[in-house]
Amino acid sequence: MELNNTRARSPEKKQERFNQIMEVTNDLFLKHSYHDITLTTIAKALNWSRGNLYKYVNTKEEIFLEIYLSKQEEFINSLKESFESKKIDQVYFANKLSQCFDQHRLYLRYHNILATIIETNVSVEKLADFKIKSYKQREYFFELLQIQCPQLSPKQVKMLFLTLMYHACGLDSHTHGTKLLEDAMALANLEIYYDNYCQLMSTFIIMCLNNFK
Structure with a gap:
């Protein structure tokens, strides 16, 4: 899934971006074990850098x-x-x-x-x-x-x-x-x-x- 990695500013946009993060993570969970999923694999599935993902989550x-x-x-x-x-x-x-x-x-x-x-x-x-x-x-x-x-x-x-x-x-x-x-x-x-x-x-x-x- 390719997503715009420009940082969201409004609360609505932030929630929309986080919903996308959850959707991608859930898709990964359907295919991989929990321990195989990392912020790096999540960022890769989003076509983001890991640093950009850290704008929304810490773990x-x-x-x-x-x-x-x-x-x-x-x-x-x-x-x-x-x-x-x-x-x-x-x-x-x-x-x-x-x-x-x-x-x-x-x-x-x-x-x-x-x-x-x-x-x-x-x-x-x-x-x-x-x-x-x-x-x-x-x-x-x-x-x-x-x-x-x-x-x-x-x-x-x-x-x-x-x-x-x-x-x-x-x-x-x-x-x-x-x-x-x-x-x-x-x-x-x-x-x-x-x-x-x-x-x-x-x-x-x-x-x-x-x-x-």
Whole structure:
């Protein structure tokens, strides 16, 4: 993607330029591992100098935090489209929620590396700002879980959220192979199996709704 590397002046132009940076970085993430992506590779994909990229970001993690927020917003919007603010049949709830997870597998892949990788190389101010925005976005999900499980305290609802999120991420890895994995399994003469994501996730959600304390 070739972009005008003249420095943006207005807030609107700066945001437009940053959106382009996020788009290019997300495209790189679809094709490469997180560790293979650097400010240099991002700048190259933009046809910018690395110095010009530094006018907008200090680390690649700052870009990934914003991408995470955009993907989480898309996921939350899908929840809003799928559910009303009332308690419903647990099986139906679990099926719909598992479908939302399945439709936003890229969000899960960002979440999978959020705490252990992305958040480890940003300033405390940047991370605090990210946490405020992220928790604000999640409020609707917390409300849905509270409606389905009114016996839980707000703290337990947040623990339920984390339990579902980390299992959703784990299942994504289990049911989504990479080219490297497929080549390795072929070289080892082993068959690779991909289980049904929605079915497995729905079963887990029902188990949590019935037993989480």
